[in-house]
Amino acid sequence: MANQTKKLAEKNGLEASVLDMDGYPASELSRHKRILIITSTWGEGEMPDNAADLWDETCSTNPSLSGVNYSVCAIGDTSYDEYCQAGIDWDNKFLELGATKVVDLQTCDVDYEPEWKLWVDKVIPAMAAIQISLPSEPSTPVVEEKPAVVEKPAVKSGWSAKNPYPTKITECFVLNGEGSRKETRHIVFALGDSGMDYKVGDALGVVPENPPLTVDLLIEKTGWNQDHIVHTHNGERTLWEALKKDFEIHRVNKKFVNSLTEKVSSSGMKITVKMIERYRESVAGQGSGWMSGDLEVKAELLPSIPGDDPTERVENLTTDKDAMEDYIWSRDYIDVMNDFDVNYTPEEFIELIDRLKPRLYSIASSHDAHPGFVELTVGIVRYSHHGRDRGGLCTVYMADEVKVNKTDVGVFMSPTKSFVLPEDKSTDIIMVGPGTGIAPFRAFMEQRVHDGGSGKNWLFFGDQSSKTEFYYKDEIENWLDEGHMYRYTTAWSRDQEEKIYVQHRLKEHGAEVWEWFERGAYFYICGDKQYMAKDVHRALIEIAIEHGGMSEADATHFIEKTMMKEQKRYLRDVY
DSSP: OHHHHHHHHHHTTOOEEEEESTTOOGGGGGGOSEEEEEEEOBTTTBOOHHHHHHHHHHHHHOOOOTTOEEEEEEEOOTTSSSTTHHHHHHHHHHHHTTOEESSOOEEEOSSOHHHHHHHHHHHHHHHHHOOOOOSSOOOEEEEEOOOOGGGOOOTTSOOOSSSOEEEEEEEEEEOSOTTOSOOEEEEEEEOTTSOOOOOTTOEEEEEOOOOHHHHHHHHHHHTOOTTOEEEETTEEEEHHHHHHHTBOOSSOOHHHHHHGGGTOOOOOEEEEEEEEEEEEEEETTTEEEEEEEEEEEEEEEEOOOTTOOHHHHHHHHHHOHHHHHHHHHTOOHHHHHHHSOOOOOHHHHHHHSOBOOOEEEEBOSOTTTSTTEEEEEEEOOEEEETTEEEEOHHHHIIIIISOTTTSEEEEEEEOOSSSOOOSSTTOOEEEEOOGGGGHHHHHHHHHHHHHTOOOOEEEEEEESOHHHHOTTHHHHHHHHHTTSOSEEEEEETTSSSSOOOHHHHHHHTHHHHHHHHHTTOEEEEEEOTTTHHHHHHHHHHHHHHHHHOOOHHHHHHIIIIIIIIISOOEEEEEO
16 A cells, blocks of 8 residues: 555655654654655554554654644544544644644545545645755655554465455354353364464454345335346446445445435425315205305425424434434444435445445464364354344354355455564463453463463453353363463353452452562453453552552553553453
């Protein structure tokens, strides 16, 4: 991506260089008069590993960037809360330091090329038009971080999100015990002749497809012809194929909801009003009676019930952020078509909806322990909403649609530079991974056993019940019996009246956890970002206060700055 940008800059008469942020001094930024930043975002809005040092140095030294002309292209994934946050941070920082923004920040989703093209087509001519009075024209550096995680090719292979390796699932079985309300599966993919390798901590990208029933229902609701030919980013397809393989139809996006403004109209009820003249008249021989005659007939448009007018509903959705989020969270396009009487052509529709994105899963195996295969631990999402059964797009696809050893599935490797084992194999590690968060730690243990290091391994694991959710119990107990695992500590939320979670177990063992920290142990956490990760993070600060004798401020600094940022021995894979 950076190299493509460089070539376009050169075509416009600029002398361009591609520079990696890793090891680049902040003091050198001011000497470049034209800077293009291309950056991905990692984790919870964090800088990628190779940009962290430059970011920290820039923030601490605050060099003057007066006279620097810049623009930022940020790559991210809209499924994450902190979408393109690293790029947003660089954009704001350059402005703060006095640089001149030539073109506004460009954000790019997983399929970044269309947005990147829009940006580069604007920014290169704009940069070329800038007149800089210097003895010689300086280079136009493209300050590059590693691209978004889904763009990274697998080691020694060309397989990627855009060119996934077609393979088959060789095993797919339920890990839960009888009576569990959950469905967690162990899924194994063959790597075949792909040439793909991976290390523990990496993720596997899986390319899903939409359920055929959902495609059929959408086409039926809209009245489209399933054999109609449409042009997509993957070439010409029948409409049915495009909706099955190319686009996200399981959840409505904001762009589509916003488009309703031009499609809906007020829907008050028209009623016919008939005015009747009635009069009393005496008829000879019959006495008196009521007679009638029509005076007037007219139609009136009555106001709709408050809050029920489609235009009012759409206006509320498009102006109220919370209302929009609530609406799109639980609905797909079939729901929207049921909620609003609107018509779209197939071409209009696919122009508005998102391209189908791959899903990333933490790898639950060591390639050294399982050569030729890659294994996952996947929680299958199923629920019912708005009168229909639904589920997680990729999880249900792997569980229900993909037939073991028969159906081709596209996969690729997504390497990590941060969620890795310590290079020193004598280093102790603490792993916290409740539920499916155990996946990378199964891989860690397999690798630690294979490597034969002397470092101690301590696992914190939990879920609802030991009887139904103790995933990989036999393997864990074997590691313990054979001396590979120092200890495993469990937390079962529903095996007793009081709910117990991993953060409670950490605090119970706080004194020993602190001793491990003082000896240089690494701390890993994998799983739910919204609740569990925050609770564990708080537990670590409280452990530092209680057992480290630190103030609240010092404990927070130690956990968030020293361990996480400086020493990089507090590592997270949360989602």
